[in-house]
Amino acid sequence: MKLSSAQIRYLLAMREIATDGKLRSNEIAEKMNVSRPSVHRMLLQLEKMALITKERYSFVMLTEQGAQLAEIYADRLRRLSRYFVGSMGVCERTARESAITLLGELDEETVREINNKILLYTT
Numbered sequence: 001m002k003l004s005s006a007q008i009r010y011l012l013a014m015r016e017i018a019t020d021g022k023l024r025s026n027e028i029a030e031k032m033n034v035s036r037p038s039v040h041r042m043l044l045q046l047e048k049m050a051l052i053t054k055e056r057y058s059f060v061m062l063t064e065q066g067a068q069l070a071e072i073y074a075d076r077l078r079r080l081s082r083y084f085v086g087s088m089g090v091c092e093r094t095a096r097e098s099a100i101t102l103l104g105e106l107d108e109e110t111v112r113e114i115n116n117k118i119l120l121y122t123t
Helices: 005-017 025-032 036-048 064-088 092-105 108-122
Strands: 052-054 060-062
Touching: 005 025, 005 036, 005 060, 005 064, 005 092, 025 036, 036 052, 060 064, 064 092, 064 108, 092 108
Parallel strands: none
Antiparallel strands: 052 060
């Protein structure tokens, strides 16, 4: 499933802050420093993609598919960020933002190939 860099950011933030798999939209807004209406719009997108479930005025939860995808993106983000910091000498914040942008812009096959090359480089 292809996600935009913004969708990846939200999914990763939700993964980081979910307690017992549950979180509220205001927690997401605080974590990401965005408005609640922005969070609401993104949650609607993620819900249509079956990556989250939400009830009006209640908790938001990652679906099984959403949680799995969040783990995949977190792993890829970690590897790309380490590579950018270690081999290119960029700061961690820039490495993270660059990695998220790449993950959101490149097709799945290219991301897998880059991931495989980084594994070879780092082992």
